[in-house]
Amino acid sequence: MRRARVAGKIPLNYSDPSQLYRSEQLLTRLGQLPPDWNLAYSRKLTEQVQGLWPEQAKLLAQQWQQQLSASTLSDDALNGWHEGMLKLQEMTTQLNALDGQKGKYITVSELKSQVFAATQAFSKTVPVEEQLRRMSIEENPEMITSAQKMQTEQHLKQLITNYSMLTAGQ
Numbered sequence: 001m002r003r004a005r006v007a008g009k010i011p012l013n014y015s016d017p018s019q020l021y022r023s024e025q026l027l028t029r030l031g032q033l034p035p036d037w038n039l040a041y042s043r044k045l046t047e048q049v050q051g052l053w054p055e056q057a058k059l060l061a062q063q064w065q066q067q068l069s070a071s072t073l074s075d076d077a078l079n080g081w082h083e084g085m086l087k088l089q090e091m092t093t094q095l096n097a098l099d100g101q102k103g104k105y106i107t108v109s110e111l112k113s114q115v116f117a118a119t120q121a122f123s124k125t126v127p128v129e130e131q132l133r134r135m136s137i138e139e140n141p142e143m144i145t146s147a148q149k150m151q152t153e154q155h156l157k158q159l160i161t162n163y164s165m166l167t168a169g170q
Contacts, residue, residue: 035160036160036161036163036167039160039161039164040164040168042064043164043168046061046064049061068161068165071157071158071161072161072162072165073125073155073158073159073161073162076124076125077124077125077158078125078162080121080122080123080125081121081122081125081127083121083124084118084119084121084122086121087117087118087121088118090114091111091114091115126155128152128155128156128159131148131151131152131155132152134148135148135149135152
């Protein structure tokens with residue numbers, strides 16, 4: 001009987017064909033889990049512990065809530081893209097209004113100020129899509145820095161935590 005270890009250190013028995021079938025079923029189920037399944041599971045576990053041992057579980061529940069709160073995006077990071085888009089929309093509206101009026105112009109200084117405001121809003125956080133794009137243009141994946149990987153992973157986790165907190169109980 002030959003056994004092998006794979007990611008996650010799950011022993012596989014290659015001589016047992018049912019092992020492959022069970023693995024396929026497990027992969028299918030894992031693929032169907034929501035992105036925040038680990039947080040939902042943790043939330044339910046915390047609730048269960050609180051129900052069983054209310055007094056003893058207070059500290060655990062408090063620590064879990066603090067950990068969850070610390071794992072979310074800041075309001076600035078969460079709203080930066082939206083604010084940037086609002087600034088661009090304001091600029092578009094102003095330019096469109098001026099376009100219809102003969103002899104009305106926006107000064108370069110006014111335009112620079114509006115572009116600066118939009119840039120500031122966008123720079124509050126780099127969207128995860130941009131982080132992934134930057135990683136994807138690296139010809140050698142081994143050259144992607146660990147800091148870049150950690151920052152992108154943290155951002156994804158923060159987004160999933162925010163998603164989980166917004167959809168909890170639904």
